[in-house]
Amino acid sequence: QKEVEQNSGPLSVPEGAIASLNCTYSDRGSQSFFWYRQYSGKSPELIMSIYSNGDKEDGRFTAQLNKASQYVSLLIRDSQPSDSATYLCAVRSGYSTLTFGKGTMLLVSP
Amino acid sequence: SQTIHQWPATLVQPVGSPLSLECTVEGTSNPNLYWYRQAAGRGLQLLFYSVGIGQISSEVPQNLSASRPQDRQFILSSKKLLLSDSGFYLCAWSSAGEASWQYFGPGTRLTVT
Numbered sequence: 001q002k003e004v005e006q007n008s009g010p011l012s013v014p015e016g017a018i019a020s021l022n023c024t025y026s027d028r029g030s031q032s033f034f035w036y037r038q039y040s041g042k043s044p045e046l047i048m049s050i051y052s053n054g055d056k057e058d059g060r061f062t063a064q065l066n067k068a069s070q071y072v073s074l075l076i077r078d079s080q081p082s083d084s085a086t087y088l089c090a091v092r093s094g095y096s097t098l099t100f101g102k103g104t105m106l107l108v109s110p
Numbered sequence: 111s112q113t114i115h116q117w118p119a120t121l122v123q124p125v126g127s128p129l130s131l132e133c134t135v136e137g138t139s140n141p142n143l144y145w146y147r148q149a150a151g152r153g154l155q156l157l158f159y160s161v162g163i164g165q166i167s168s169e170v171p172q173n174l175s176a177s178r179p180q181d182r183q184f185i186l187s188s189k190k191l192l193l194s195d196s197g198f199y200l201c202a203w204s205s206a207g208e209a210s211w212q213y214f215g216p217g218t219r220l221t222v223t
Contacts, residue, residue, distance in 0.1 A: 034211065043200055043214040044154070088154070090212075097144070097169075098212055102153035 002027045004091050006101035014109055019076040021104050023089030026070070032092040033065055035074045038103065039085045047087075048074070079108045112137035116201050116215040123222055129174075129188040131218050133201030136182065141203040143184040144212065145176055149197040160184060161206070196222045 003026040013019045021035075032051055036044035050056045050063040050072065062075040072091075076083055086103040093099075113136045123129060135141050145157040156169045158176035166176050173192060177185045184201055198219050204212040 036214075041219075043217045046211050046213065049211060097156055097159055100154040 002030075002091070002093065002099045004089055004099050004101035006087075006089055006104045008102060009105040010107045011104055012107045012109065013079050015079060015081060017079050017108075019079045019083065019106055019108070021074040021076075021087050021089075021106065023072045023074075023091075023101055024070055025072070025089075025091045025099075027091065027093045027099075028067075028070060030067075030070075030091045030093045033063070033072045034090040034092075034098065035061075035063060035072075036088040036090060036100075037083075037085045038088060044088055076106075079106075081108050081110050084108045112203070112213070114201060114203055114213060114215040116199075116218055118218060119216065120219045121221070123191050123220065125193055125222055126190045129186070129191055129195070129220070131186040131199055131201075131220075133184040133186075133215055134182055135203045138182070138203070138205065140181060140206070142206060142210075143178060144202040144204075145184065145186050146200040146202065146214075147197045148200060154200070157186070191222045193222050196220055 005024045034049045035047045037047050038044040048063045050065045056063045060077045064073045084107050086105045088103045089101040090098040115134050144159045146154045148154050160166050160178045175187050200217045201215040202212045204210045
């Protein structure tokens with residue numbers, strides 16, 4: 001059974017701070033990792049993907065992957081109230097379907 | 111660019127009634143298609159996926175079924191709805207390939223009364 005674990009939160013950070021969202025996965029053979037953002041009542045939208053160990057930066061977002069520790073994280077710099085949403089971690093092993101975590105709710109206070 | 115449509119956006123149905131939700135994708139060919147359900151306070155549950163016309167894989171045995179009559183059309187159906195079928199139904203597509211991203215449609219919010 002492939003599992004993806006996330007702290008449900010909420011994670012509360014003040015505006016301008018760095019938000020750190022974490023995810024662990026059980027399948028050591030996992031190859032592709034994705035972060036989605038889901039606003040309340042809306043469908044998930046893709047933020048970033050990462051496939052290799054290390055950091056990948058895109059604007060205010062940085063994804064970090066450590067395959068040895070089976071750990072993926074998403075850092076959001078200069079957090080804004082508009083970043084308040086649930087963040088879903090998703091993992092794919094080979095050509096299989098995605099396995100999603102239940103998501104972490106992020107609240108950014110002005 | 112690619113666009114994914116779902117309808118209806120919201121639906122209220124009585125227990126025991128049939129269901130048909132439709133999803134279409136524009137701007138791509140031979141996509142992989144997926145149906146998910148997200149119940150209140152729960153994660154995304156993959157229901158069905160399809161890698162081609164007439165090819166359907168079921169992830170969770172239940173009273174739902176899926177069909178793919180055309181390359182870019184994916185339909186979710188039920189003959190008799192249960193209260194437990196209430197939720198947010200999401201269709202998604204991806205291109206083939208290990209690293210391909212998966213994009214979601216706007217979703218259908220179903221309430222079974």
